Every structure is written in structure tokens, then in C-alpha cells.
Amino acid sequence: MSDSTHPTATAGGTEVAPPPSEPAQPTNERSASLWADARRQLLRDPVFIVASIYVLLVASMAAFPILWTRQDPRACDVQRTRIPPSWEHPFGFNNLGCDYYSHAIYGARPSLQIAIFATLGIVLFGGIAGLLAGYFGGWVDAIISRITDIFFSLPFLLGAIVFLTVIKQQNVWTLAIVLIVLGWTTIARIMRGSVLSSKGLDYVQAAKAMGAGHGRLMIRHILPNAIAPMVVYATITLGAFVSAEATLTYLGVGLQPPEESWGIMISQHQVYFLEHPWLLLFPCGLLVGTVLSFILMGDALRDALDPKLR
Template sequence: MSEHIVATEAPAVAARGVWATVRRRPLFWTSLAALGVLLVVAAFPGPIAALLGQPDPRACDLSLSGQPPGDGHPFGTDIQGCDVLANVLFGTRTSLFIGLTTTALCLLVALVLGTVAGYFGGPADRVIARLTDVFLGFPFLLGAIVVLNSAPERTPLLVAVVLAFFSWPTLARLVRGSVRSVREAEFVQAAHALGFSHGRIVLGHVLPNSLGPVLAIATTMVGGVIVAESTLTFLGVGLVQPTISWGLQLSTAQTYFQTAPHTLIFPSLFLTVTVVSLIMLGDILRDALDPKGRS
């Protein structure tokens, strides 16, 4: 029974150790503050844009086409005379939605398949391993382009599902490896000896003790997904009007960079801050979850 108590308390002890490590790192608070601001913008783009004097991103005036930053338009206007600041603010919701939704779907699939493969092994492990090999052998960008090109309507949810469809294998392998390293632990063997069901062992002991590295990588993955969405949109196979996203703004601005560079600079700046903050947060969590990285 003592093994069961130790196993139950292990996740809480590990969480306290991780918190004690990350809270001493300025980069953790910097990235968390930046992401917090972006999440607030994504949740309330309308009120924030109205507060800044630009409530409607689709209120365009062709007579103001390509105006540089100035009074009334802090980020300037795009080629159609629309306010760049309002479009960047409203684009935050779409880009973060795709990044978070794709990562959540990948994590769900990876947890199910990776846990089954890592915990049970045998035929299930071999089948899932071959399935991940098939997906890993298929070019990610090419697959996404083919699927999105054949779609009648490219919505943010569809883009997220397509990106998740081609992105889950790497995360699933990480889950499998992490679960395999935990399933042989003494507290798991003790749970088997006490007659616990497989479901109780997996949910109560295996997953809580193997999720740390997976969640750290998943945090980093959000930034990669946002970049992937922007790349697909930049190539003309991602989101389409009237959707507002950073990728669409970059795709439109590339043609007018020499005459209106601000239309490219400001969406790129927001995209860069988001991706760098997510990568920093993921790296910090990964180091903190590694006992060697704690100091």
C-alpha cells in the first residue's frame, strides 16, 4: 500500500519541483506575460480594437490605400484602405485558435495511440508503429496542400484538422516512449499486484508520471502550427477571405512590401512574438521537467 501512496503523491511533488524551478526564471514570466496579452486580445478583439479607435477591420477606405502609420491608424492601412491594427488584433483569434486546436487534437490522438502502444506493447505496438511510419513518410506540407486544395471551403477549423491529421505521429512516438519508461516502474508493478484495472493504472499512475515531457513539447508545437498555417496561407492554399488571420495579411502584403512595408512588418511582428514566446515557454518547461535542468 505504501507504493500506492507514493505513486499518488509523485505527480504533486513533481509539480511543486517544476514550479519552484520555473518561477525563478525571468524568461518564463516574460513569455507568460506576452502569451497572456495575446490570449486577452484573442478573446476580446472587438472591445480592444474599439478602445484603440479601430473597431471594424473591414471598414475600408480606398482613398487611404497603403497609408503609413500615422494619426488615426497607428499601424497604417493596407492596400484596400483597411486599418492594419484592427486586422492584426482580429487575426490573433484565428491564428491562436488554429494553433491551440491543432495541438489539442494532436495531443488527444497521441495520448490514445501512444499510451496503447507503450503500455500494452505486442501487436498493438507494432500496428501503431507502422501507422506512424506511414504518416511520417508522407511529406507534411504536400499532404496539407493536396487536402486543402480539394476542400470546397477552407475554414479555420478545417485547416486545424488537416494540420493535426499530418502532425500527430511525432507526438505519439514521444508519448509511447514516455509511457514505456514508466510502465516498468515499481509503483506500477505494485498497482498490478494489488489487482488494479488497466484503466485505473493508466489514468492514475502511468499518464500522470509520463505527461511532463509531452506537455512541454506540445507547448512548443503550438508555435510551429501557427507558422505552418501562415505558410500554407502564404502559398495560397490556407485560409481565404473573408477570414482574418496573420497568414492572410502576410500573403496579401508580400506583393506590396516595397510600397507599403508596414503591412508586412506588423503582422510578422505579432507572429514572431507569439512563436518565440511559445518556444521559450516550451523550452523552459522541458528543462524544468528534466531533473538535470533544475537548479
């Protein structure tokens, strides 16, 4: 039996060494991780791109309103009450004679602030609760699940109205806290389910067998694999909280004048809809566009992060 490591004989009796094997060519194959695939898919999704651009524009209104208008929203003149839109004032004037366009631009800040603070709060609180419940199980899961059920039983809108009426102080922080208290339960349920499906994976069991502690297992091995559904839900929740702030403000328990807010604009000018419909259409258009953009971004993220939908 011949060995490939030794010379081989030809028909003429001359021994000839076999040709050396070619070295393996380096490959530049890209990482096929879930997040890399999702990023490539999102960059090719026109719906996600358009929705992201709209959200970025609204975010720039909230962060840098001076880039969008030089008008002072509180510089009012009653002689200009409800003047229709013009080239110099594209949204016209409100019932107090204030530039309506500047009100709309400055009204983006409190709406986005409340939505961002509330979403960060439910992700942090609900994510930790769901992670602990799913990982430890047993009595920890039972206690957290029963607490979650109690908060689930509270009607969201009615609970927010009651809490804000009792607090009697409506500002960005109180609205965000109320939304966190009533909104963390779904995130906790989503995270718990993701952790339950991830903690039994082979690489998690291997890390556990090698002596990894609870903290390392949860943070380094389980959380990265379980966080995708929570990111999708948090993106959609941003839009839901923008809508919730406008709803609570419209009902009189949210932000109060002289604060600028889309909800305040809608509440103050609903009675003028038949005579001056643009006073209601402009803030409603901005509100609907923002909420819809967050929802479309969340749907696109869900499709990109779920391999079964590709």
C-alpha cells in the first residue's frame, strides 16, 4: 500500500515526488450572523428607509428646532388670530395669533421625550424582570408572573388617567413614569419567553458545564440571543407612547399649556375644524406620520430578525 507522503514510482522506474498540495486560499466571506443579515435586509427595504428618514426628521425637530424655524412660538398677536397658511407662515396662525408652524416644530420635543424615556424605562425594568423570571424559573418566575398579571389587569388608558389625576402634576417626567408603570408587562412577557427558548441551547449548556456563573450566562450567552424580539416591540412602542401622550393630553390629564405639544394643539383647536380645518390637520398629520413610521420600522425589524420570514 502506497503512502502519499512518500515518493511514487513511474513506469520507467524513476521515482518522482508528488506535486505539493496547493495552500488554502484565504476567504473574505462575510459574517452570517443574525444582526448582519438583518442590517443588509433593512438597507434594501424602501419602507424601512423612508420611515427611518421621517423619524430622523422629527427627531431633528425635537433636538434642534432652531434648524426648522426662527419664529418664537410664544410671540403672539391676537390681531393675527386664525389667519390661514401663507408662504411666510406655512401653517398659518392659531387662535391666539401665534405662528402655528413654530408650535408644531417645538411640539415634537415633549412627545418624543416622553416616548423615549418611557420606552427606555420599560425595556430596562421589563427586560430585567423577564430575564430573571425566564432564567431562574421556580418561585422567582411565579412571583414575577403574578406581579405581571396584576399590572396586566389594569386598563392602560383608565389607569393612566387615574394615576395622573391623583398625581396632579403633569409634565414630561410624570407622564413617562406612568407609562412605564403601566407598560412594562408586555416586555417582561416577551423577554421571559425568549429566555426560556434560549437557555436550553447547546452553547448555553456548554458554558454552564465549563463553570460559567449565572451573571455571565445571562449577560454573555442568553441575552444577546433573546433580545431581538424586545428590540422589535420597543420600536413599535415608541410610536404607541407618542400616541398615548397625545391622547392623555387631549383628555386633559397630560401636558398643559403653555407647553407646546401636538396633543395640546389638537385639543385647543378641535372646535375650529369646520371653519379652519388646517388647525387640526397639521398636528394630526405630524402625529399620525410619526406613529406610523415607528410601526413600519418595527414591522421591518421583525421581518429582518426572524429567519423564518425570509
